[in-house]
Amino acid sequence: MNTKYNMSSKNLRLSRAGSESSATSSSLVDSESLETSNESSPGKILLKSKSLSVPMESTANDSSDSSSSDRGQRSPSPLVPEDQYEVEKVCNYVKDESGEMYLVKWKNWEEEFNTWEPPRNLVNCDSALLEFYLARKKEYDSIINESEYVITDTGKKRRKGPRIYIQVPPDPRPxxxxxxxxxxxxxxxxxxxxxxxxxxxxxxxxxxxxxxxxxxxxxxxxxxxxxxxxxxxxxxxxxxxxxxxxxxxNEHNRILKEWQEHINNVSNGKPKITIENEVDWAGPPENFVYINDYVTSADISIPDDPPVGCNCSNGCYDNRLGCCAAAFGAKFAYSQAGRLRVPVGTPIYECNRKCKCDSSCPNRVVQDGQNSTMQFCIFRTSNGCGWGVKTLKVSYLKGTFVTLYVGEVINTEEAERRGRSYDAEGCTYLFDLDFNEQEHCPYTVDAAKYGNIAHFINHSCDPNLGVWAVWVDCLDVNLPKLALFAIYDIPKGAELTFDYKNLVEERVSKGLGNTSLDSEEGEKKIKFNKECLCGTKDCRKFLF
Incomplete structure (x- = not known):
């Protein structure tokens, strides 16, 4: 009985032999592409590949499944899987209307068994392809360099001599x-x-x-x-x-996307934050740690077990004259819709964990925090202000809670030391917790290394956010939360800003900032040396 084999190149699959440490320059082809058939003439191996058919004499016979002849013997290499064969070298290349094909010689098989393969089957033949490419290119360049040329009537340069039939394949290198x-x-x-x-x-x-x-x-x-x-x-x-x-x-966007995912994991998507930079190559700030609430140094502890709470039986809003705020001599800060209705400087006392009211209480605005419907974008500004924050998809009505200003709570001595360093750098993230109107403020919030989205909110001389001191579970007068509320209606896509003036003037008034003495008025004034870039109509021209 005569046996015929059909080699279909579309069924070939190649893979690199061995591991990284023992890899060879050879490549492999699955023996699954060899199939027994009874349809054509005996003693032939036919390659089915697009329009090319290359008949070759076969040594196969019907007496044995495998041959001991060197012509048909499988490679003995232990690195080669049982169902695959090694590529020894690439012998030729052609390209026509049917596509590209490489003539491949298999290791330990004679040349009569060479087959034409499309590039998709040679994905791991880098060394063999490069060797062939360099040799073929050298051959082609040699012919071109040794040729004679004439100038045609149209002024074009044309090579004399017969047509060059060899073709140079694409460079296989990355x-x-x-x-x-x-x-x-x-x-x-x-x-x-x-x-x-x-x-x-x-x-x-x-x-x-x-x-x-x-x-x-x-x-x-x-x-x-x-x-x-x-x-x-x-x-x-x-x-x-x-x-x-x-x-x-693309690489920069990948880094920003990783940073964005990290921030949203920390904040649990409340609010949802996106990051974009189409201005320069700035990436995540070095050594900056995104947090959701205050962190403290080793010598500072923030209590979270309030000594008292309200006993409102018919709802805190209806009992607002006797609720937590009233107990501390302050006004009830929110409307029934949860929007702020007291002016800047008014202390806010929210209901706490000791209160009898539930989570639906309208006096729990800041502690409820930001929700998943709030969407902000940390973006790179084009006016030299670095990173900024803008709203996305949602507008914010006047009085809406936007975010907390959080960071590392430090004592006065450490704040003085860091303040001198920040002044020299022309920046400040220090916010004194001096809402108790005492001469010496014991604590300061530093948002330089630790912070949340407020770290990226820029200054404006005409801001759309204001800062209020809020007490919840910690009722220490020296340790309020810093809450930013909308002081105007903020449309979609608008940049969020607040006035840094209070940060600077507070520190100057305590002799911690860069100051000069006005001899005529006999009082300290700020020595401005940081240009303001807010660009508003009422811009003061200098930040500090």
Whole structure:
């Protein structure tokens, strides 16, 4: 009985032999692609691959499942799985209307068993493909360099002699390797080229270079070989600048996305925060830790067990004249809808864990915190103010609680030390908890290293947020929470701001900031040296 084998290239699957430590340059093909058939003439191996058919004499016979002949013997290598065969080398390459095909010689099989394979079957043949590519390119370049040329009547340059039939395959090396070789010849991209590209490309969210790099690869090699005109070389560099810019942008966006996911994991998505930077390459602040509430140094403890609570039986709002606020000589701060209705400077006492009211009480606004419907964006500003925060999708009515100003609670001595350092750097995140109107404030909140979304809210001389002191479970007069409320209706997409003036003036009044003495009035005044960039109509021009 005569046996026939059909080798269908579309069924071939290649994989690298061995591990990273023992990998070879050879590649493998599944023996599943060899199938027994009774349909065609005996003694042939036929390759079914698009329009190409390559008949080859077979040594197979019907007397044995395996041959002891060297011609049909399987590779004995222990690194090769039983159902696969090793590639020894790539012998030829053709490209026509049907596509690209490589002629492959199999290890320990004679050349009559060579097969034509499409590139998709040679995914792990990097070494063999590169060896063939370099040899074929050298052969082609040699023919071109040794040829004679004539100028045609149209002024074009034409090579004399017969047509060149050999074809050069694509460079199998990664695109980045080809680009680096180009730069070694023509120099790296300059800062000016990348900046010009940034203006052109702008805020594209993502760049997909699939297909585009393949088209440029041929031109890169012409540039490496010195075959490009100055105009063409300039065009290639502009394309490379765009590719490099978008590669960096994609990597930068990946880093920002990881930071965004981290922040939302910490805040549990309340509020939902997105991060975007279409201005520069700034990423997450170094050594910044996102938190939801105060953290303290080792010598400071914040009590959270209030000594008293209200006994409102018919609802805190209806009993607002006898609720927690009244017990401390303050006004009930919220409307029944939970919006602030007292002016800046008014202390706010919310119901606490000792109170008889439940979570639906309208006097639990700040402690209920931000919810999942609130959406903010930490974004990079284009006016030199660094990071900022803006609203997303939702507008905020006047009196709406927006966020807490949280950070590390430190004592006065440590605040003085850090204050001098921040003054030298031209920034401040120190907020004194001096709402008790005493001469010496014992505690300060530092949001430089530890903070939440308020860390990124910028200053404005005409802000849309105000700061109120709020007491909940901790009733120590020196340790209120700092709550930011909307003092105007804030539309969707608006940047959130508050006035840093209080932060600066409080510290100056205690001799902790950079001050000068006005001899005529005999009182301390702020020595302004930080320009304000808020751009509002009533801008004071200097921040501090």
């Amino acid at each position: 695109y980045e390797v080809q680009v680096q070789e180009f730069f070694e010849v023509h120099g790296e991209l300059t800062k000016a080229e990348l900046e010009e590209c940034m203006k052109k490309v702008g805020g594209k969210k993502k760049f997909d270079n699939r297909g585009w790099t393949g088209k440029l690869s041929k031109t890169l090699h012409e540039g490496i070989d010195g075959k490009l005109s100055e105009e063409s070389l300039s065009s290639v560099r502009k394309q490379l600048a765009e590719f490099e810019y978008m590669r960096r942008r």
